[in-house]
Amino acid sequence: MAGVTFALARPLAAPRARRRLDLTGWAFAGPATLVVVGLSLFPAVWAFFISRAKWNGVAPGVPVGWGNYQRLVQDPDLLAAARHTLLLTVLFVPASIILGIVVAIALNQKIRLIGFYRTCIFVPYVASAAATGILATFVFNPQFGAADEVLRRLGVPAQQFLESPSQALFVIVLIALWGEVGFTTVVYLAALQDIPRELVEAATMDGAGRWRVFRHVTLPELRPVTVFAAVWQTITAVQLFDLIYTTTRGGPLNSTQTIVYYIYELAFQTQRLGYGAAAAYLLFVVTLLLTLGIIWYSRRRGSEVF
Amino acid sequence: MRKLPFSPWHLLLMPLALLFVLPLVQMVLTSFMSNAEINQFPPKLIPSSLHLSGWRALLAETSAPRWLLNSIIVSAVSVTAHLALCSTAGYGFARLRFAGRGVAFLAVVATVMIPIQLLMIPTYLMFARIGIIDTLAAAFVPWLASAFGIFLMRQFFLSLPAELEEAALIDGCGRWRTFRSIVLPLARPALATLAVFTLLSSWNDLLWPLIAISDDSRFTLQVGLAGFQGTRHTEWSQLMAGNVLATMPLILAFLLAQRRFVATMSLTGLKG
Numbered sequence: 001m002a003g004v005t006f007a008l009a010r011p012l013a014a015p016r017a018r019r020r021l022d023l024t025g026w027a028f029a030g031p032a033t034l035v036v037v038g039l040s041l042f043p044a045v046w047a048f049f050i051s052r053a054k055w056n057g058v059a060p061g062v063p064v065g066w067g068n069y070q071r072l073v074q075d076p077d078l079l080a081a082a083r084h085t086l087l088l089t090v091l092f093v094p095a096s097i098i099l100g101i102v103v104a105i106a107l108n109q110k111i112r113l114i115g116f117y118r119t120c121i122f123v124p125y126v127a128s129a130a131a132t133g134i135l136a137t138f139v140f141n142p143q144f145g146a147a148d149e150v151l152r153r154l155g156v157p158a159q160q161f162l163e164s165p166s167q168a169l170f171v172i173v174l175i176a177l178w179g180e181v182g183f184t185t186v187v188y189l190a191a192l193q194d195i196p197r198e199l200v201e202a203a204t205m206d207g208a209g210r211w212r213v214f215r216h217v218t219l220p221e222l223r224p225v226t227v228f229a230a231v232w233q234t235i236t237a238v239q240l241f242d243l244i245y246t247t248t249r250g251g252p253l254n255s256t257q258t259i260v261y262y263i264y265e266l267a268f269q270t271q272r273l274g275y276g277a278a279a280a281y282l283l284f285v286v287t288l289l290l291t292l293g294i295i296w297y298s299r300r301r302g303s304e305v306f
Numbered sequence: 307m308r309k310l311p312f313s314p315w316h317l318l319l320m321p322l323a324l325l326f327v328l329p330l331v332q333m334v335l336t337s338f339m340s341n342a343e344i345n346q347f348p349p350k351l352i353p354s355s356l357h358l359s360g361w362r363a364l365l366a367e368t369s370a371p372r373w374l375l376n377s378i379i380v381s382a383v384s385v386t387a388h389l390a391l392c393s394t395a396g397y398g399f400a401r402l403r404f405a406g407r408g409v410a411f412l413a414v415v416a417t418v419m420i421p422i423q424l425l426m427i428p429t430y431l432m433f434a435r436i437g438i439i440d441t442l443a444a445a446f447v448p449w450l451a452s453a454f455g456i457f458l459m460r461q462f463f464l465s466l467p468a469e470l471e472e473a474a475l476i477d478g479c480g481r482w483r484t485f486r487s488i489v490l491p492l493a494r495p496a497l498a499t500l501a502v503f504t505l506l507s508s509w510n511d512l513l514w515p516l517i518a519i520s521d522d523s524r525f526t527l528q529v530g531l532a533g534f535q536g537t538r539h540t541e542w543s544q545l546m547a548g549n550v551l552a553t554m555p556l557i558l559a560f561l562l563a564q565r566r567f568v569a570t571m572s573l574t575g576l577k578g
Contacts (some may be wrong), residue, residue, distance in 0.1 A: 018405075021402070021403060021404055022404040022405045022406075023404075024402060024404070024481050025398055025402040025403065025404025025405075025407060026398075026404055026406075027398075028394045028395060028397055028398030028402055028481075028485075029394070029395045029398030029399055029402070029404070029407070029410060030395075030398075031391050031394070031395070031451070032391035032392055032394065032395035032414075032451040032455075032456055033395060033410050033413070033414055033456075035391065035450045035451040036414050036417055036451050036452065036453050036456065037410075037413050037414065037417065039425070039429065039447070039448060040417040040420045040425060040453075041413060041416070041417055041420070042428075043424075043425050043428030043429050043432060044420045044424055044425065044428070046428040046431075046432075047424050047425070047427060047428045050427060050428065050431075057431070102318075103322065106315050106318050106319050106322075107319070109313065109315045111312075111313040111315055111316065112312075112313075113316070113319075113320075114319075116323065117319045117320075117322075117323045118564075119561070119564060120323035120324070120326050120327040121322065121323055121326050122560070122564070122567070122568065122571075123326065123327060123330065123557060123560060123561075124326050124327075124329075124330065125571065126506060126553075126556045126557055126559075126560045126567065127330065127510075127553040127556070127557065128509070128510035128512070128528055128552060128553060128556075129510065129512065130510070130512045130528040130529075130531055130532050130552070131528070131531065131549045131552045131553045133532075134531060134532075134545060134548075134549055135329055135330075135333050135546075135549055136329075138332075138333075138336070138542060138545070138546065139329055139332070143345070144344065144345055144346070144347060144349045145349070146329075146332060146349060146351075149348055149349050152348070178325075178326065178329070181326075182326075182571070183571055186568055186571040186572045187571070187572050189572075190572040235421070238421075239421055239422055239423065241422075241423075241512075241513055242512040242513065242528075242532075245512065245516070245532060246512075246531075246532050259423075260422075260423045263423050263426065264423075264426065264517075267426060267427050267430075268426075268430075268517055273427050273431075276426075276427055277424075277427050277428075280421075280423045280424045280426070280427065281424065283421070283423060283424075284420070284421055284423075284424050287421060288419065
């Protein structure tokens with residue numbers, strides 16, 4: 001569309017001069033465009049063709065049409081993985097947003113040590129998810145981990161954490177929050193500092209208390225950022241891989257097997273490339289609908305929600 | 307209610323700050339403990355003396371020094387290529403008129419919708435076809451350029467007044483020279499943001515090198531660490547030393563240039 005309008009708007013230069021303009025333009029924009037499109041659009045289309053075959057990557061693939069997709073819908077492992085992914089997302093997204101808002105408001109105060117607090121709270125975000133996962137297996141180790149030691153001092157019996165099928169997923173949510181709250185906090189801190197001071201002052205002059213200023217002035221101003229953060233954190237949660245790879249590898253008893261980890265196992269541990277690609281496509285469509293759903297929902301609810 | 311001698315916000319922020327930073331402190335301290343000390347009950351935070359056995363085991367018995375070098379190479383290539391390719395492309399899309407510009411830009415923007423797991427399988431196959439499996443290239447090729455980088459630079463160049471360049475062009479400066487000597491120096495803040503983004507992404511990347519590299523001497527730090535976590539599960543001082551090696555370069559960079567990192571973190575918002 002943009003290309004068409006643009007072709008009409010272009011001054012009618014001599015063909016040769018125009019060709020030179022085109023060449024210059026592509027010389028600037030071409031290499032990066034080629035890399036980005038070549039490493040995503042092209043493979044994404046290819047993945048669709050792979051998803052319609054039974055293929056181990058070595059022997060020639062056997063076309064099976066929609067067969068992989070039909071089997072996926074009845075695959076109990078995929079359903080379990082989808083359940084885990086959903087639970088993880090439902091816990092992680094609201095928690096990271098609420099924590100982000102609270103911590104950002106706290107860090108927006110003009111008090112002593114605020115620089116120190118900010119540094120401490122942002123620093124985990126730059127640590128890699130792989131290192132964070134390894135550190136977490138140490139901190140949550142049931143034999144000598146610090147987490148159990150803290151519980152012991154509080155009089156709570158020791159927990160198995162990552163080694164318990166009923167706790168592991170929740171511990172992973174906590175670890176993911178530790179690594180990601182720095183991000184939502186930064187985003188909200190920037191948004192808070194963008195709120196015009198006059199707005200808050202006017203509300204205070206009109207006799208609104210702190211809570212009402214927060215509820216009726218600050219929160220509505222944070223709404224666009226919240227939509228962005230929700231979409232972003234949903235994508236992060238649905239695509240979580242590194243942390244699971246370096247803590248539980250999907251275990252114990254598959255209790256932390258998420259869809260992305262399941263696809264990784266299908267493709268790179270059991271060499272079922274066609275089936276794995278089909279699972280990836282299914283996940284892609286679901287994520288897309290989920291993202292659109294969040295945007296639609298928050299638009300419709302308008303200022304009532306945030 | 308009695309008034310506290312300090313702001314009540316400290317009651318929230320102090321425990322929270324410790325919660326976020328203490329695990330990292332423990333990571334560093336544990337790397338200097340002996341394994342016997344780590345297995346003690348109740349667990350200790352401070353090592354009795356500086357035990358270097360973990361570090362020695364890491365540096366002498368594994369390929370960690372090699373992995374560190376590999377990580378540095380991968381990040382250096384990624385950042386350099388990212389800056390060069392995204393700044394030129396951003397400028398092209400912002401300022402130049404050429405056939406197919408609209409379609410090309412749309413294609414670039416559309417790629418942000420595609421999730422990584424959809425790309426794992428075909429990218430692996432593509433890397434195999436062009437013969438870069440088990441090479442460092444497999445780790446940096448995914449970070450040569452990004453839609454985020456192109457978009458960020460385009461937005462930046464759109465915000466620059468065009469008069470400066472026009473003057474240079476009228477004086478007979480070519481496009482390329484105008485870009486290099488007039489536009490690029492003005493773009494330093496945007497380039498710094500992009501450099502931080504690429505450094506974080508490429509240094510911390512696990513998935514791409516994990517699926518494409520199986521030769522121990524070509525691992526990046528993240529892959530090497532993730533790999534020997536399974537095999538050396540009890541040698542915690544060594545594992546934590548590896549963790550320090552994998553995280554400290556970025557943490558130090560963060561401490562030195564916190565403002566730039568924070569700006570990048572809040573700008574990553576453009577990606578959505």
